[in-house]
Amino acid sequence: TAEALTVSPSRVVLQAKPNQVRVGFFTVSNEGDVPVQVQVEPEDWAQGMTGDRQPVAWLSVRPVQFTLQPGQGLHVKYTVRVPKGAQGELRTQVFFTTETTSGSIPMRSRLGAIIYVAIEGTEQIAGEISRVQAFYAPSTPGVAKSDRLDIVIGVRNRSNVHVVPEGTVTVVDEDEQVVDTIRVQGGWGLLPNEEDRYHAIGHGVYLKPGRYRLEIAVTLGGDLRQPTPITKDVQAVVSEEGALSLLEQVSP
Numbered sequence: 001t002a003e004a005l006t007v008s009p010s011r012v013v014l015q016a017k018p019n020q021v022r023v024g025f026f027t028v029s030n031e032g033d034v035p036v037q038v039q040v041e042p043e044d045w046a047q048g049m050t051g052d053r054q055p056v057a058w059l060s061v062r063p064v065q066f067t068l069q070p071g072q073g074l075h076v077k078y079t080v081r082v083p084k085g086a087q088g089e090l091r092t093q094v095f096f097t098t099e100t101t102s103g104s105i106p107m108r109s110r111l112g113a114i115i116y117v118a119i120e121g122t123e124q125i126a127g128e129i130s131r132v133q134a135f136y137a138p139s140t141p142g143v144a145k146s147d148r149l150d151i152v153i154g155v156r157n158r159s160n161v162h163v164v165p166e167g168t169v170t171v172v173d174e175d176e177q178v179v180d181t182i183r184v185q186g187g188w189g190l191l192p193n194e195e196d197r198y199h200a201i202g203h204g205v206y207l208k209p210g211r212y213r214l215e216i217a218v219t220l221g222g223d224l225r226q227p228t229p230i231t232k233d234v235q236a237v238v239s240e241e242g243a244l245s246l247l248e249q250v251s252p
Helices: none
Strands: 005-008 011-016 021-030 036-044 059-062 065-068 073-081 089-102 105-119 127-137 148-157 166-173 178-185 195-203 210-220 228-238 244-251
Touching: 005 089, 005 105, 011 021, 011 073, 021 065, 021 089, 036 059, 059 089, 065 073, 073 105, 127 210, 127 228, 127 244, 148 166, 148 178, 148 210, 166 195
Parallel strands: 011 105
Antiparallel strands: 005 021, 021 073, 036 065, 036 089, 059 073, 089 105, 127 148, 148 195, 166 178, 166 210, 178 195, 210 228, 228 244
């Protein structure tokens, strides 16, 4: 079945100069119990979800069509030829498409892997923390004492390449003691000019009434070996009733 098809890696990050060639492989495996016929279909992903799905002139794949028996795997070779005038980043989604029939109904499934090619010497990595929200509540319904701190961080990508935000939020009390350091949940990227929300969720965080500082430190460009930090400090206050609210920004 289509669900039995696996592709590795699911994301490829390359760096190359104009006119250079990069070669690699996808491993495609059939972990089901019936043969599957696979069509390899690269699509232009320069504009992300909203862009046109044009052919990818700078990428070739071989083979483009094949059949996998149950338990069989195959290496699909991809070749990237960076255009002479390329700048910023090239992006493509390589789809591995299967067609099956359920009764009389044909079903088409696609499993995608993305290729990013950063053009060396032209990358400009920048971004901003656009907004911050915080929610403080009990982890278990019906329990009065709050212990789950969810900090929601809006990140906008001002780069000309994709970025995968990573980072931490450090909670500091009014005595300058660190209460907790919470990791930002990342894992997915932002294309240029995109914005998304990322969560830093801490469990077992007990905040006494008083003032706190949330030190937000996010790094962009780590998977391009160009880590670029963006930071924001936000004041928070916990009331006698245990409610948390955010105050003004302390520093950019």
